Amino acid sequence: MFLTGASGFIGGYFYKTYFADYDIVPISLRKQTVGSLDFKDVEAVVHCAALVHQMEGAPAELYFKINRDLTLELARRAKMERVKHFVFLSTSHVFGDSGQVKDHDKIWSSQDECHPLDPYGQSKLEAEKGLLELANEGFKVSILRPPMVYGPGAKGNIIQLAKLIRKFRVLPLGYLKNRRSLIFIGNLCFYIKCLIEEPKTGIFLPQDEKPLSIGEICEAIAQAMNQNLTLLPLPNLVIWVAEKFTPSIAYRLFGTLAFANDPWLEKFERLTSTQEGFQRSFAPRNKEG
Template sequence: MNKKTLLITGASGFIGSNFIKKYEHEYNIIKTCLIEKTPEELDLTGVDTVLHLAALVHQMKGAPEKKYYEVNTELTKRLAVKAKAAGVKHFVFYSTVKVYGFDGDLNNHDFVLTENSPCNPNDPYGDSKYRAEKLLRTLEDENFKVATIRPPMVYGEGVKGNMLSLIKLINKLSIIPFGYSKNKRSIISTENLLAMTHLIIQNSASGIYLGTEGIPVSIREIATSIEKGLGKSRINITLPTIIFKILCKIKPDIMVRLFGTLAFQQEDNYKEIGYKAEASMDDEIKKMIDKFGGKG
């Protein structure tokens, strides 16, 4: 079987570099930097699939609003137009769950989003990605298939962000306030996300993929998994109701991230590619801990 030729934008980023490391022998890979070359300057002769990872992600300190649309929307459109004109058959676009405009719910823990749920992005990052999704759909036809990936929170070896902050906090404290088990949060390890991406490319699949690991987990389950990885036992308490409510009023953003429900369920498409999450949460969190040296 001939190897597919895969052009990857954002190849030096976290997902791109890890994908290449894991699957470099499965594909003929062309790494592309869209800062050095415009889409119009690319030679896409012989390329089977474009894996478009390059993006302006959500900036904590903010970024000019128009920059999100220049990079995430217009650049994506130009790349896809170029790819289609060059005869590329498959385009895989990394989007975000921010397209839903929903950051979590502290009250309704039964609420679940699917790939078919309505999108109402509430910031330039999510909106620019959603506009790109819609533009890509207008280009899709029998000869140009488009797959969109909307990953939830990603964790695993080398990942930073909220999960790593939580690991460091639990590593420091002997008493932790994460006994809450009502919330449901969908997360995906790097290993499972890469495997899903690989299956999408191998099957030239189209449609929307959320990147889930089956049953969503509570903050208590995540904390327990972190304790296992650290090899440390913690006294895990549940915040008294009155304190929980007060914190929800004065620190709503933090409370939603920790105790809110943000759950996703794939309604279809997984069967088409044969995806099933294989890497376990305990194993992947342990890899994170070993990577940053938190154990012991």
């Protein structure tokens, strides 16, 4: 199989975990053109490469060029070369919801209408639509929309949170009303493997066993670090002020972005519990995070 993004967080983890199980050929679309690829004996393509939202300053058109156009070019060529299966790593950003502060009962499913708010989410959603138009009985397209992914070597919000917990023994993050879906990198890669073993066209929402509040996430990280942490509860007024003046921070910390259990993925038993995932990610022996 071809694997793009093998130098990245998710693609790299998938490669080092499953290279002995499959004949995985890492390809770089920075160094190779789609037209130069030799698809002989390739039965599946796992497409993890992307221009991600952390890359600040990237022009909008570059997101569409890489995340949409290059993805569809690769998929069309794969289909033309009779590849049977295309696995696309999308994102929860397609929903256009960075976290509901007022509605903690909202649960997202793969059937919900998407309204992405930024070029990253928009380009991923347009890629999804184009891929599903290519899908047929001989060319299965599996799309995964992971929530926040954590694990050794992860970047993003959860790492910033871990740095705060390492630095301070008391934090005003004892908020338990919100819910955030998240997934350990090992579980996400396991679900990719499940789809490779049982190719299926559709949109899938992978996650750990249940969404957690910001308070529960902080407690789990501190426990993995073997660190005492006191979380102070926040009154609703403080959250209201945060939402009014710093909405992006309020949504990330106190908002709800929770998935419904995916009926197809749920038939597979997760490899790693959330508690074990945090332990593997943030225990003192790990330098990452």
